[in-house]
Amino acid sequence: MSTAAPLRRSLVTPTTLVLVALVVIAFCFLLQRFLFGLGAVANINPGYPWGIWVVVDVIIGTAFGCGGFAMALLVYIFNRGQYHPLMRPALLSGLFGYTLGGFAVIFDLGRYWQAYNLLLPWHAQLNSVMFEVALCVMAYVVVLWIEFSPAFLERWGFAAIKRVLDRWMFVIVALGVLLPTMHQSSLGSMLLVMEYRLSPLWFTLWLPALFVISALAMGYAVVMFEATVVSKTFSLPSEHALISKMSIVVGWITVAWLVLRFGDLVARNALPLAFIGSISVFLFWVENAMFLAAALVFITPAGRASQRASFLGAVALLAGGSLYRLDAYLIGYQPLNNWSYFPSVPELMVSIGVVALEVLLYLIFIKTLPVLHGDAARR
Amino acid sequence: MTEVDRRDFLRGAGFATAAAAVPTEASAAIARPPKQISPQAVGMLYDSTLCIGCKACVAACKEANKMPAEVPATLTGWNENTWDSAEDLSGRTLNVIKVYRNGTAEQKDHEINGFAFVKRHCLHCVDPSCVSVCPVGAMQKDAATGIVSYDPDVCIGCRYCVYGCPFGVPQFDFSSALGKIAKCEFCRHLQKDGKIPACCDVCPTGASLFGPVKELEREIERRTAAAPGTPYQFPRGKIGENRPPNAATIPTYVKGVYGEHEAGGTQVRYLAGVPFPKLGLPTVGRQSPASLSEGMQHTIYQWLIAPLVAFVGFAFLARRNLALHHDDDAPPSKEG
DSSP states (O other): OOOEEOOOOOSOOHHHHHHHHHHHHHHHHHHHHHHHOGGGTOOOOSSOSOOHHHIIIIIIHHHHTTHHHHHHIIIIISOOGGGGGGHHHHHHHHHHHHHHHHHHHHHHOTTGGGGGGGGOGGGOOTTOHHHHHHHHHHHHHHHHHHHHTHHHHHHHTOHHHHHHHHHHHHHHHHHHHHHHHHHHHHHHHTTGGGTTTBOTTTOOTTHHHHHHHHHHHHHHHHHHHHHHHHHHHTTOOOOHHHHHHHHHHHHHHHHHHHHHHHHHHHHTTOGGGGGSOSHHHHHHHHHHHHHHHHHHHHHSHHHHHOHHHHHHHHHHHHHHHHHHHHIIIIISBOOSTTOOOOOOHHHHHHHHHHHHHHHHHHHHHHHHSSOEEHHHHTO | OOBOOHHHHHHHHHHHHHHHHSOHHHHHHHSOOOOOOOTTOEEEEEETTTOOOOOHHHHHHHHHTTOOOOOOGGGTTTOOSSSOOOOSOBTTBSOEEEEEEOTTOOEETOSSSEEEEEEESOOOBSSOHHHHHOTTOOEEEOTTTOOEEEOTTTOOOOOHHHHHOTTOOOEEOTTSTTOOEEOOOTTHHHHTTTOOOHHHHHOSSSSEEEEEHHHHHHHHHHHHHSOTTOEEEEOOSBTTSOOOOEEEEOOOOOSSOBTSSGGGOBSEEEEOSSOGGGGTOOOOOSSOHHHHHHHHHHHHTGGGHHHHHHHHHHHHHHHHHHHHTHHHHSOOOSOO
8 A cells, every 4th residue: 555755854955055045046036027127137028028937937837747637647537546656746746837837927927916807707808828728727726736735634634624625536636637638738729829920840730739748748757757866866766667667658648749740740741841951940850859769768668677768768758848848939939020039147047946946845845745655755 | 210121021931931831721620710890990001102201100109109219229329318219119119110221222112222111000900819819808909990909907918919919019018117018009099089190190291091991992992003103192191081182193012902911901001112021011821810729719618518528527537546546545644
């Protein structure tokens, strides 16, 4: 029987202190942003109204938060209970990926003090893809906290509440699979309005499918990445046996994604554009090479058996999925009037600070709450 | 006055490829039906051949909309905010005149060794992307006049309208802690008092002409049907209004009317003597981008049937599987 337990380690370490410092730096720049405007901190401009705070912190950040979604689909919908030990750490990374994505939206919004208009029914604009994304993401953040709440309830012994929650957990689990399917595909649909501004290498009617499938693949990759890093860092027994079994699923999802990606390019006659020399074309190939490398690792028995290869495969998948999103939103997009964009140092420091906060909270939670597979954590 | 960059044109060619690479049948099948222009729609006709580049329209626009003068960093040495020198649309400029220049730039409205002016502001699309993408409805299109208006008290500042506009029109003021979107609203505050948009009111040659789109379309037909060199009375201000016209001759126009079909049609139309892409007007296909993105969303989410069916299916499976592995999901914590 698998149980979860807090990891008995010190909260104050050199790593956590560095993370705290990065978070403090980010908050200083955010103060500057709130006092003097977005332009005082970020390099976003009329040609690139969205920069890394949107694309990295929200579009890519929430894909990194898809671990909970991906594992819930496998464990509860496809009934693969053997992967349950990976469920809570996956939910935890999802919890922070999404909560901090939502936080990033607030400081990126130019008129954040009116953000509550999103929740007022008389302002709802049902044709807007972003309206759907916003509501879905907000709902999913709530769902993630409820899905994860047994960890708190166990820690502080609220048995009665937990019994009620257990009875209704199937509703939460169903929402926890439905909502990410909806908004991760909609993050692709958000680009459908860019027909005349996005390169045909990325603009396709299949954007919603490509986004949700790659989000799912990235969700499994995050779980594999995190399980390996945590077991190495804290010298815990490896979860590789479990990960190795799961990776065949990831491999075929990645293959499906590549088939759709290239099948669509061929069907639209857009593939010749991938042989014109330019930075965006180069990144197109890097992005797809990452997916291909991951697919090759995960569908071959030798690749799955090797812990190192599997880890690198997960890294390749995360890098490929991130680059795909960056390309679709910024690199493959053609601005009017020759604007260019590269993030400023303060802008980068804010995004780095958000990631640091995510890692910091993750470490605090696994050390204080029953998250990790108990038999390992107690050693 | 900024020069229209040659790279704009090259980029324009890129968009044309983009439009061609999406199979139109598939895209048209997904897209919802195109929106039709209102019979009472108002618009503008900008005739580049009549424009003398005086920029009276830019100054009048700033005054009418209480926008500050803009001075590019390169000019601050001698220009201390006394002379507005806006180079492009921005959070503080709703209307701007730009120039195309080629070779010796000797002849007006000639593509080779010539020059030409172009006016940029909101085109008031028939099926606007900005209205479609705005999550809170801060962008609205008036059902009768077709004016696309902006409400800063509703806007959350997400800037999806800036990103999504195929013409690069809405602008966010990044330099202010309380920035908002800026875009031409056809001076709707002046129209309430029976006035016309400031840019058309002050235009000395009738290059910017205001009026009902239907009448502007007839005016375009008259101009393009007449032989070049024919004497012609170009109306000024508002079409049909009894202002003395500008007596001149019909120029040689390039083929087509920019804005007639672009992105599903717009209420601002352009006539010019130099090809539109050279003037920096983006090459945009006929299908409105909003019709495609809304068509896709409405296909996936029609009556919320697909999400509801998926939810019921997921809930059924989750309930069964949670019961099967109940012990796994309720791990008794030994630490407490």
